[in-house]
Amino acid sequence: MxxxxxxxxxxxxAYVVLSGEVxxxxxxxxxxxxxxLTKEEGxxxxxxxxxxxxxxxxxxxxxxxxxxxxxxHNTDLKLVQMQERVYRLFKIxxxxxxxxxxxxxxxxxx
Amino acid sequence: MSxxxxxxxxxxxxxxxxxxxxxxxxxxxxxxxxKQSMQQNISPEEIINVHIQSLQELYPEMPDYIxxxxxxxxxxxxxxxxxxxxxxxxxxxxxELKSEISVAANMQKTLLSTVKPDLEEVDIGALSVPAKQxxxxxxxxxxxxxxxxxxxxxDVIGKGVPAALCMxxxxxxxxxxxEMRMDPSVILGSLNRVVERNVDxxxxxxxxxxxxxxxxxxxxxxSAGHEPGFYYYSDRDEFxxxxxxxxxxxxxxxxxxxxxxxxxxKGDMIILLxxxxxxxxxxDRFIEQEEILHVIKQYSHLPAQETVENVYKHFxxxxxxxxxxxxxxxxxxxxx
Amino acid sequence: MDFQSCVNIKKEWDxxxxxxxxxxxxxxxxxxxxxxxxxxxxxxELARNIYLYAGTGKVCFEALEDxxxxxxxxxxxxxxxxxxxxxxxxxxxxxxxxxLGAGLPGVKRLMDDFDITSEEGKGTEIxxxxxxx
Numbered sequence: 001m002x003x004x005x006x007x008x009x010x011x012x013x014a015y016v017v018l019s020g021e022v023x024x025x026x027x028x029x030x031x032x033x034x035x036x037l038t039k040e041e042g043x044x045x046x047x048x049x050x051x052x053x054x055x056x057x058x059x060x061x062x063x064x065x066x067x068x069x070x071x072x073h074n075t076d077l078k079l080v081q082m083q084e085r086v087y088r089l090f091k092i093x094x095x096x097x098x099x100x101x102x103x104x105x106x107x108x109x110x
Numbered sequence: 111m112s113x114x115x116x117x118x119x120x121x122x123x124x125x126x127x128x129x130x131x132x133x134x135x136x137x138x139x140x141x142x143x144x145k146q147s148m149q150q151n152i153s154p155e156e157i158i159n160v161h162i163q164s165l166q167e168l169y170p171e172m173p174d175y176i177x178x179x180x181x182x183x184x185x186x187x188x189x190x191x192x193x194x195x196x197x198x199x200x201x202x203x204x205x206e207l208k209s210e211i212s213v214a215a216n217m218q219k220t221l222l223s224t225v226k227p228d229l230e231e232v233d234i235g236a237l238s239v240p241a242k243q244x245x246x247x248x249x250x251x252x253x254x255x256x257x258x259x260x261x262x263x264x265d266v267i268g269k270g271v272p273a274a275l276c277m278x279x280x281x282x283x284x285x286x287x288x289e290m291r292m293d294p295s296v297i298l299g300s301l302n303r304v305v306e307r308n309v310d311x312x313x314x315x316x317x318x319x320x321x322x323x324x325x326x327x328x329x330x331x332x333s334a335g336h337e338p339g340f341y342y343y344s345d346r347d348e349f350x351x352x353x354x355x356x357x358x359x360x361x362x363x364x365x366x367x368x369x370x371x372x373x374x375x376k377g378d379m380i381i382l383l384x385x386x387x388x389x390x391x392x393x394d395r396f397i398e399q400e401e402i403l404h405v406i407k408q409y410s411h412l413p414a415q416e417t418v419e420n421v422y423k424h425f426x427x428x429x430x431x432x433x434x435x436x437x438x439x440x441x442x443x444x445x446x
Numbered sequence: 447m448d449f450q451s452c453v454n455i456k457k458e459w460d461x462x463x464x465x466x467x468x469x470x471x472x473x474x475x476x477x478x479x480x481x482x483x484x485x486x487x488x489x490x491e492l493a494r495n496i497y498l499y500a501g502t503g504k505v506c507f508e509a510l511e512d513x514x515x516x517x518x519x520x521x522x523x524x525x526x527x528x529x530x531x532x533x534x535x536x537x538x539x540x541x542x543x544x545x546l547g548a549g550l551p552g553v554k555r556l557m558d559d560f561d562i563t564s565e566e567g568k569g570t571e572i573x574x575x576x577x578x579x
Binding site for chain 1: 265267310311312313314316334335336337338353355356357358361362365385389396435
């Protein structure tokens with residue numbers, strides 16, 4: 001399974017639209033795309049996960065390192081339109097408490 | 111040199127026979143010749159050379175354009191020959207790596223080994239199977255000699271060697287805690303600081319820590335973002351998810367963990383697991399929580415160890431005997 | 447070391463020139479078809495490395511003859527960026543040309559002796575020898 005990453009910039013916001021699976025194979029690609037965006041001071045990185053149907057712990061790791069990077073570089077990370085299965089993973093791991101995650105979840109949970 | 115000469119004679123005869131008879135027998139022998147050549151590390155251009163020489167000897171009148179075309183083929187095959195030799199050498203290296211990893215896996219087994227305690231009051235079943243050679247799951251039992259049993263179940267992000275290295279670190283930190291201070295919230299808090307200081311930003315560990323007091327039959331527990339286990343109420347014949355909040359280890363040094371407590375009644379079960387259990391896939395479909403509970407229920411009349419083994423066998427078969435993730439399942443059942 | 451015949455490598459076409467000259471010398475020394483092809487392939491790799499990574503350089507040839515044996519010595523020399531991790535480029539499976547080149551391990555396999563020195567920022571010098579059997 002593949003992951004496509006689409007980045008568009010508008011003023012101080014970088015919109016990242018993902019589609020596919022974020023797993024051990026695709027995570028490095030996501031990391032390469034996402035981390036540099038979190039290093040441009042003042043920027044908000046908004047990641048749209050509407051079309052991500054599966055994520056494993058390696059994928060979570062990418063978002064954790066992105067979050068750590070936003071704190072170092074004074075930027076913001078926002079995750080929107082998560083599918084239910086992916087949202088569950090963020091919930092279990094306690095990341096919903098420390099990450100800016102849009103509460104409109106695809107699939108009707110919450 | 112003499113063996114190659116012999117082969118040339120051999121090849122020439124075979125070729126001659128085949129040209130005469132177009133017989134399958136000769137082709138079969140050509141196959142044997144090809145296999146033997148590979149065993150002796152003979153590269154393709156040498157075989158073509160043998161072919162050219164045979165042709166020259168069999169047909170001294172061979173036209174120049176055939177000769178030239180054969181030389182052309184020989185040149186073309188040189189790079190294939192190199193690629194083949196590289197492949198052979200990489201294969202040897204792979205074998206070397208494999209054996210190194212299996213040595214490391216054995217070391218890990220010894221390092222992380224834990225003895226499943228034999229308690230009169232609680233029947234315990236525990237099973238952990240790695241998807242690859244090295245296990246990124248970890249479970250550990252500690253007894254304080256006064257009737258308390260500590261149980262840790264953890265999962266490192268990723269699989270294989272990096273996960274295993276990380277696990278060894280956790281094991282060492284846990285070994286250094288005094289046995290009297292086994293409060294789950296304290297242990298997770300202190301491990302969180304160890305992990306936060308020592309691992310890469312994208313690395314994290316989930317852990318469930320439980321403490322079973324066999325005098326009072328209370329179970330205290332905390333979770334650091336770990337896959338929720340289940341509690342089985344025998345009086346109601348019902349499962350309940352042990353869903354407690356808590357951030358994974360290694361993300362934020364300021365996190366603290368809340369501790370919860372449950373009174374365990376006779377026949378109740380505590381089921382702890384890793385996501386290798388809940389993320390089992392049948393083809394492209396993830397299995398549902400109900401299915402897991404159904405399977406556990408089906409074998410729960412057996413002694414706990416047999417229960418976990420049968421549950422594992424069930425999901426191993428469901429996934430065509432090919433685990434995608436490390437699989438750890440622990441069941442505690444109050445006996446008396 | 448005194449090399450009589452050299453080919454300067456500047457354009458891709460020069461790789462062909464180097465192969466041609468090297469093959470002619472190898473044939474005169476008495477190498478058979480297979481070894482000629484191997485020597486030409488090794489020259490290709492060396493010359494292509496110069497063309498791709500250093501821009502310019504040269505490949506030189508020398509016929510060797512002592513009491514016991516005959517052979518050909520090839521020297522590839524450039525003043526390009528140099529190679530930092532020699533052990534890495536000599537490793538199988540490590541290729542900078544997208545996996546299709548035989549790379550330096552391939553050159554080493556094709557020839558009998560192989561020697562390389564490289565200094566970052568100064569250049570690379572590779573000497574290889576094939577003995578006639």
